[in-house]
Amino acid sequence: MESVTIKDIARMCDVGVSTVSRAINNSPGINVATKQRILKVIEENNYVPNNSARNLKRIKSETIAVLVKGINNSFFSPMITEFEKGIQDEQYTFILQRVDQNQDEIDVALEIEKEKKLKGIVFLGGYFSHSKEKLNKLKVPFVLSTIGMQDIELHKEFASVAVDDEMESFKIVDYLCSLGHKKIAILAASEDDESIGKLRMLGYKRALKKNGIEFDKNLVFELIEGNDRYSVKSGYITTKKMLQLDVQCTAVYAITDAIAIGACRAIWESGKKVPDDYSIAGFDGLEIARYYIPSITTIRQPVEEMARETLRLLFGMINNKPNIKDNIIFSGELIVGESTKRLELD
Amino acid sequence: MESVTIKDIARMCDVGVSTVSRAINNSPGINVATKQRILKVIEENNYVPNNSARNLKRIKSETIAVLVKGINNSFFSPMITEFEKGIQDEQYTFILQRVDQNQDEIDVALEIEKEKKLKGIVFLGGYFSHSKEKLNKLKVPFVLSTIGMQDIELHKEFASVAVDDEMESFKIVDYLCSLGHKKIAILAASEDDESIGKLRMLGYKRALKKNGIEFDKNLVFELIEGNDRYSVKSGYITTKKMLQLDVQCTAVYAITDAIAIGACRAIWESGKKVPDDYSIAGFDGLEIARYYIPSITTIRQPVEEMARETLRLLFGMINNKPNIKDNIIFSGELIVGESTKRLELD
Numbered sequence: 044m045e046s047v048t049i050k051d052i053a054r055m056c057d058v059g060v061s062t063v064s065r066a067i068n069n070s071p072g073i074n075v076a077t078k079q080r081i082l083k084v085i086e087e088n089n090y091v092p093n094n095s096a097r098n099l100k101r102i103k104s105e106t107i108a109v110l111v112k113g114i115n116n117s118f119f120s121p122m123i124t125e126f127e128k129g130i131q132d133e134q135y136t137f138i139l140q141r142v143d144q145n146q147d148e149i150d151v152a153l154e155i156e157k158e159k160k161l162k163g164i165v166f167l168g169g170y171f172s173h174s175k176e177k178l179n180k181l182k183v184p185f186v187l188s189t190i191g192m193q194d195i196e197l198h199k200e201f202a203s204v205a206v207d208d209e210m211e212s213f214k215i216v217d218y219l220c221s222l223g224h225k226k227i228a229i230l231a232a233s234e235d236d237e238s239i240g241k242l243r244m245l246g247y248k249r250a251l252k253k254n255g256i257e258f259d260k261n262l263v264f265e266l267i268e269g270n271d272r273y274s275v276k277s278g279y280i281t282t283k284k285m286l287q288l289d290v291q292c293t294a295v296y297a298i299t300d301a302i303a304i305g306a307c308r309a310i311w312e313s314g315k316k317v318p319d320d321y322s323i324a325g326f327d328g329l330e331i332a333r334y335y336i337p338s339i340t341t342i343r344q345p346v347e348e349m350a351r352e353t354l355r356l357l358f359g360m361i362n363n364k365p366n367i368k369d370n371i372i373f374s375g376e377l378i379v380g381e382s383t384k385r386l387e388l389d
Numbered sequence: 390m391e392s393v394t395i396k397d398i399a400r401m402c403d404v405g406v407s408t409v410s411r412a413i414n415n416s417p418g419i420n421v422a423t424k425q426r427i428l429k430v431i432e433e434n435n436y437v438p439n440n441s442a443r444n445l446k447r448i449k450s451e452t453i454a455v456l457v458k459g460i461n462n463s464f465f466s467p468m469i470t471e472f473e474k475g476i477q478d479e480q481y482t483f484i485l486q487r488v489d490q491n492q493d494e495i496d497v498a499l500e501i502e503k504e505k506k507l508k509g510i511v512f513l514g515g516y517f518s519h520s521k522e523k524l525n526k527l528k529v530p531f532v533l534s535t536i537g538m539q540d541i542e543l544h545k546e547f548a549s550v551a552v553d554d555e556m557e558s559f560k561i562v563d564y565l566c567s568l569g570h571k572k573i574a575i576l577a578a579s580e581d582d583e584s585i586g587k588l589r590m591l592g593y594k595r596a597l598k599k600n601g602i603e604f605d606k607n608l609v610f611e612l613i614e615g616n617d618r619y620s621v622k623s624g625y626i627t628t629k630k631m632l633q634l635d636v637q638c639t640a641v642y643a644i645t646d647a648i649a650i651g652a653c654r655a656i657w658e659s660g661k662k663v664p665d666d667y668s669i670a671g672f673d674g675l676e677i678a679r680y681y682i683p684s685i686t687t688i689r690q691p692v693e694e695m696a697r698e699t700l701r702l703l704f705g706m707i708n709n710k711p712n713i714k715d716n717i718i719f720s721g722e723l724i725v726g727e728s729t730k731r732l733e734l735d
Contacts, residue, residue, distance in 0.1 A: 060614075138484055235404060235423050330622070
């Protein structure tokens, strides 16, 4: 006779597997009568629950710290979830540390390192212009995750996971050009700002050049300053300003999906339509971009895979081979949504 | 003579304050030429930067743990940001710990407590049906933040911060009724599920009753099971199913904004319109709800204030008065968006 599984029990009780699990684990969130009914069926069928789920894993006091620049950027949410899960699976304690826009993340990391139980660090987000000497001060293994770097050669000396922001940005702007758009505004970080925003700007310029379109600085709109510059609100405010200037453009490239959503809302409020009056393209592949009306044409970064790969590199360095510094470049995926359309010539 | 401020320097250099700050702090993310220009202006004007920003705060090795049920729920993102900031301001290390839907958060907390440096705990999200005896096993101070509880009397024995989910839910459904809607579907958690979903369901039923509308279980649509049940995707899938059944309703109450957004998208894809064919109401007051097209009618929970109040209670217990267990109930705010309208009678 086949042994009874948790799915069989769930079917017999006409409840979901998670409800059976709750009954077995004596968890909250289950109605008492339902629980008794399930436990009765379990007993009658001699079902033996798998113990592993019941024994809470011992959490090590050793810790992994994730230092994140731009913590309120929703791009990082699924990555942080993945880090938290992966770090717990390896039975480390997970420390999440915000780094302010103007703070030096290496100084913050060196401070956390004084805590002797720290075994590894993930730097998440931002843009690195630190010297090799400074980075080498860190004693525990670390991985640079979705971080732009000024110095490509230096980049190779440290473990990292990212997409090629310049190339992916080129890809989506080239796509806008392929739809016939020639006047493409960009909602971008300020010129001083050397973050991924700079790399995405470089990709924008290269795509224009390839398509024989001259770069026009009147089509560059600077986002608000500060921690929230890549946010929905920032895109909304900047687009409102752009619309007041009555700029002649047929497409807008927002360097993040959040900015693109803010742009769509501002355009909608002005009585214009996306994509009929303006095609809008974003970057990142946020889940909400797919459910927005219109859904946003974007470059999807494989965030979950990138987070898992970051941890694989980190645990590899912690457990075996501290000297192997891999650089993993993921490909972004062009997702064509409803926010862009071919330019109709008059 | 007035002393020169950072704002003056920024104005003289024609850059933002944050750029000046980057130059002073020797932070990355600033163009070398800009930095030199700023430093020169600073020198010429004898500007003395405030040192506090430069001296990185010493981080204590003592920790505060935030245990969150439903970590991928975007409702918690701004709260986690606020916790992280507030905990760092008090110079504690911030530990973020995910609790699975079927895990017992007290067991997880007791495990973390073995780590001797833990000074306090925030339980975030979920629904508590633990006994007093079990909760009293915890030795460090803790606060229940945005958690529903089965036993109101028990609730009073522990520090907590929340909105009244039943009452706020009543408020928004009563608003739908006031617009003339009588057939109001609800996208709700499964009947077994005893989370805030249960409290919001109770508010829905009470509002119907007050308005002389009979509760109709054919208008109750159960969300998908699992950690993602309050997500955009869950709302989308559930609404697709509802539309296939060709249910007679004029309004839909989604028990979270994320669900409401998924519902709007599903309705839009079916060729119907919000609010012309269906009025949609959500709950939570997510930022994206305001920027969605249409913007979502919702109950805004003051999440930042709730997070700050949670920490105030916690630090109060840690530092002075471990025996004071306050229960803070915040009021939600009805935000009327574009997703609802008065029912036009034929």
